[in-house]
Amino acid sequence: MMGVTIKDIAKQAGVSPATVSRVLANKAGFFGAQTAQKVRQTAKELGYRKNTAATELVTQRSHDLAVIVNTTKTNFATQIIEGIQATAFPADLNVIILYAGDGDAERQRRALETVIERSVRGILLLSVDLAPENLALLQSTEIPYCFLSISFEGPKMPFITSDDWQVGYQATKYLLERGHRRIGLAAVDTQVSITGQLREAGYRQALAEAGITPRPTWIHPGDYSYPAGQAAMQAYGAHPDVTAVLAGSDLAGIGVMNQARMLGLMVPVDLSVMSIDGTDLCDIVQPQLTSLTQSFYDMGVAGVNRMLATETPQQQRFTPIQVVARDSVVDFVART
Amino acid sequence: MMGVTIKDIAKQAGVSPATVSRVLANKAGFFGAQTAQKVRQTAKELGYRKNTAATELVTQRSHDLAVIVNTTKTNFATQIIEGIQATAFPADLNVIILYAGDGDAERQRRALETVIERSVRGILLLSVDLAPENLALLQSTEIPYCFLSISFEGPKMPFITSDDWQVGYQATKYLLERGHRRIGLAAVDTQVSITGQLREAGYRQALAEAGITPRPTWIHPGDYSYPAGQAAMQAYGAHPDVTAVLAGSDLAGIGVMNQARMLGLMVPVDLSVMSIDGTDLCDIVQPQLTSLTQSFYDMGVAGVNRMLATETPQQQRFTPIQVVARDSVVDFVART
DNA sequence: ATCGGTTTTGTAAGCGATTACTAAATTGAA
DNA sequence: TTCAATTTAGTAATCGCTTACAAAACCGAT
Numbered sequence: 001m002m003g004v005t006i007k008d009i010a011k012q013a014g015v016s017p018a019t020v021s022r023v024l025a026n027k028a029g030f031f032g033a034q035t036a037q038k039v040r041q042t043a044k045e046l047g048y049r050k051n052t053a054a055t056e057l058v059t060q061r062s063h064d065l066a067v068i069v070n071t072t073k074t075n076f077a078t079q080i081i082e083g084i085q086a087t088a089f090p091a092d093l094n095v096i097i098l099y100a101g102d103g104d105a106e107r108q109r110r111a112l113e114t115v116i117e118r119s120v121r122g123i124l125l126l127s128v129d130l131a132p133e134n135l136a137l138l139q140s141t142e143i144p145y146c147f148l149s150i151s152f153e154g155p156k157m158p159f160i161t162s163d164d165w166q167v168g169y170q171a172t173k174y175l176l177e178r179g180h181r182r183i184g185l186a187a188v189d190t191q192v193s194i195t196g197q198l199r200e201a202g203y204r205q206a207l208a209e210a211g212i213t214p215r216p217t218w219i220h221p222g223d224y225s226y227p228a229g230q231a232a233m234q235a236y237g238a239h240p241d242v243t244a245v246l247a248g249s250d251l252a253g254i255g256v257m258n259q260a261r262m263l264g265l266m267v268p269v270d271l272s273v274m275s276i277d278g279t280d281l282c283d284i285v286q287p288q289l290t291s292l293t294q295s296f297y298d299m300g301v302a303g304v305n306r307m308l309a310t311e312t313p314q315q316q317r318f319t320p321i322q323v324v325a326r327d328s329v330v331d332f333v334a335r336t
Numbered sequence: 337m338m339g340v341t342i343k344d345i346a347k348q349a350g351v352s353p354a355t356v357s358r359v360l361a362n363k364a365g366f367f368g369a370q371t372a373q374k375v376r377q378t379a380k381e382l383g384y385r386k387n388t389a390a391t392e393l394v395t396q397r398s399h400d401l402a403v404i405v406n407t408t409k410t411n412f413a414t415q416i417i418e419g420i421q422a423t424a425f426p427a428d429l430n431v432i433i434l435y436a437g438d439g440d441a442e443r444q445r446r447a448l449e450t451v452i453e454r455s456v457r458g459i460l461l462l463s464v465d466l467a468p469e470n471l472a473l474l475q476s477t478e479i480p481y482c483f484l485s486i487s488f489e490g491p492k493m494p495f496i497t498s499d500d501w502q503v504g505y506q507a508t509k510y511l512l513e514r515g516h517r518r519i520g521l522a523a524v525d526t527q528v529s530i531t532g533q534l535r536e537a538g539y540r541q542a543l544a545e546a547g548i549t550p551r552p553t554w555i556h557p558g559d560y561s562y563p564a565g566q567a568a569m570q571a572y573g574a575h576p577d578v579t580a581v582l583a584g585s586d587l588a589g590i591g592v593m594n595q596a597r598m599l600g601l602m603v604p605v606d607l608s609v610m611s612i613d614g615t616d617l618c619d620i621v622q623p624q625l626t627s628l629t630q631s632f633y634d635m636g637v638a639g640v641n642r643m644l645a646t647e648t649p650q651q652q653r654f655t656p657i658q659v660v661a662r663d664s665v666v667d668f669v670a671r672t
Numbered sequence: 673a674t675c676g677g678t679t680t681t682g683t684a685a686g687c688g689a690t691t692a693c694t695a696a697a698t699t700g701a702a
Numbered sequence: 703t704t705c706a707a708t709t710t711a712g713t714a715a716t717c718g719c720t721t722a723c724a725a726a727a728c729c730g731a732t
Contacts, residue, residue: 005718016682032680047476052453053392054718058687064450075411085435089443094450097433099421107425114400114430117388140383226620254620261622262708284562284590286597286622343687357690368710390688394717405708 004048013042037169056119065093065307066115069126071102075295077126080148083300084124091308093121105131115139122307124148127271146306148299151194155315162294162303163318165196168202171292174323175244176210179332180272184242186232187222187252217241224248229255238263243332244272250281253289272329287327295319340382349378401429401643402451405462406436411460412615412632414485419636420460427644429457441467443656452477460484460645484635487530491651496638498630499654500531504538507610507628510659511580512546515668516608520578522568523558523588553577560584565591574599579607579668586617589625608665623663631655
């Protein structure tokens with residue numbers, strides 16, 4: 001049952017356990033060349049496997065970086081994770097990913113406790129909206145953490161995300177520049193999440209600067225999902241009061257487009273659709289979705305770098321956004 | 337820096353560390369009610385956090401189930417993971433997910449070593465094609481493991497997946513039943529992977545039973561990706577020799593459809609397209625993709641159950657497949 | 673030969689929990 | 703009241719590794 005320990009290697013190689021430990025941990029300058037050779041040799045022969053639990057117990061430090069993702073449904077998470085992987089790997093950090101059920105506080109707690117009790121090196125939370133008690137739990141530890149792709153009011157929470165006000169503002173601005181004046185906002189959570197509120201505020205500001213006051217029917221809040229996009233479009237109806245719709249996510253944008261088709265509307269001829277996110281999905285749907293693209297990969301990179309940094313840099317940081325024009329938005333032309 | 341230990345609690349509560357351990361680990365029947373009360377109380381007051389490393393060191397057992405995924409790109413992985421989560425959670429197993437770069441043996445090794453050195457309870461590998469040395473590494477441990485959504489020749493490797501021969505056979509059969517006789521096979525890896533070879537064999541058998549011998553141009557191998565689907569369709573050309581195409585994955589199927597559109601072909605009027613997998617993607621594209629749908633969620637469930645089982649059940653198991661008709665396949669009607 | 677300095681190695685004390693073993697306290701029956 | 707059985711609690715060893723400290727071993731220079 002039990003495996004090979006450094007003592008076994010020590011005995012076999014005729015050295016002390018301390019020496020074995022030093023060689024295997026590569027504490028350069030603390031052992032001779034031929035000793036190292038012999039130790040490594042016997043370690044391999046014996047099929048030695050380090051016991052991480054023992055190491056972490058004594059060093060009080062792990063080489064693991066934990067990533068907690070809210071749900072498997074967020075498709076941009078993979079891009080962030082790729083950025084995380086690419087940055088963590090060379091830094092000799094192992095990335096472990098845990099899913100916390102969407103709004104499930106119990107699962108959040110389990111995921112958090114799992115990584116906290118392991119004393120991971122850092123915790124990155126991908127658009128996780130933590131329940132208050134779980135936030136307290138997270139903050140009660142010494143473990144550095146950073147939220148990704150989600151923002152908070154006030155200066156105390158560390159996060160890296162897009163400037164959501166700018167997201168709403170720039171996207172709306174783009175649609176205005178294309179001649180649209182009656183612009184819808186769909187499947188954005190304007191009720192509870194700060195993200196959604198900021199996006200709506202940016203949207204309203206852009207409209208205001210163009211001298212436009214959005215009618216209540218233009219805004220159909222939702223949870224960024226595909227059904228939310230469908231529902232919003234269903235509400236706009238077959239003769240929408242808007243000529244363009246800004247959707248809260250790519251999936252929501254696709255929901256809007258498909259529902260529009262169901263209603264007999266051609267995108268982009270009868271209705272322009274723009275989505276927020278800019279994931280691969282935009283390229284594979286027809287027509288290809290024009291998007292306000294976020295820098296998800298960069299978020300992952302920046303998140304890991306923050307965990308790596310010894311002194312804490314600025315608490316909050318924004319990653320770039322840009323409009324990527326594809327085929328779902330066209331210049332508005334008045335119908336006769 | 338350092339945290340609260342059971343000794344601190346013991347001192348504070350006026351009991352021995354052993355008692356604290358028993359209470360906190362809920363070793364029922366080994367402590368009095370009021371003692372338990374007091375211990376739990378002080379543990380909470382002191383903000384105690386269990387040290388998993390210490391526990392695992394002495395118990396030689398972890399509560400973690402490791403899932404190793406080949407790449408972030410496989411979109412069906414999320415379904416499997418959901419099945420895993422749903423089954424592991426009630427069984428008091430924590431699921432940790434690690435990505436191993438697609439074909440990158442080095443990253444595979446890192447991921448494997450990470451979980452092996454932690455003595456996780458079990459390892460589930462999602463369509464990971466392990467390099468030989470890494471397979472040896474995996475097998476050199478006592479840790480139970482099981483491959484998901486990938487198969488192997490011979491009876492020695494434990495896996496749970498769809499019967500890939502049936503996948504090819506059933507899908508092709510379905511297209512034959514819809515009147516098609518010239519059927520393409522696209523973006524399936526018929527070169528190196530056993531999965532692809534089985535699918536092709538099933539495809540050929542179904543055709544053979546209908547008295548058809550596929551022409552070489554009908555089969556365009558690929559890596560199941562979107563570009564592979566595009567490339568295959570590009571090769572079929574604007575006047576394809578086939579009336580229906582079976583694509584290796586949903587993304588590949590979408591690639592086929594989009595490329596067909598580029599070539600001026602209408603799906604499904606000019607060409608029927610069927611994909612293998614049946615993920616959410618099928619429902620959000622236009623036209624909705626008819627698919628040979630796999631039971632990914634069930635694979636996850638079955639995988640966890642196998643890790644949970646004490647006595648090893650059958651090594652290899654197939655999960656159900658079914659044809660889900662949507663809009664991308666229509667009955668073949670000869671053109672005039 | 674002696675000495676300070678550098679490498680290299682060994683000894684032993686933990687890290688924080690679990691648990692076998694022992695012992696005290698409590699209980700109930702005779 | 704006494705004794706055996708049962709609960710409840712304590713003592714101390716242990717898991718496998720790291721590392722402070724001490725001690726050889728080796729070096730050239732005096």
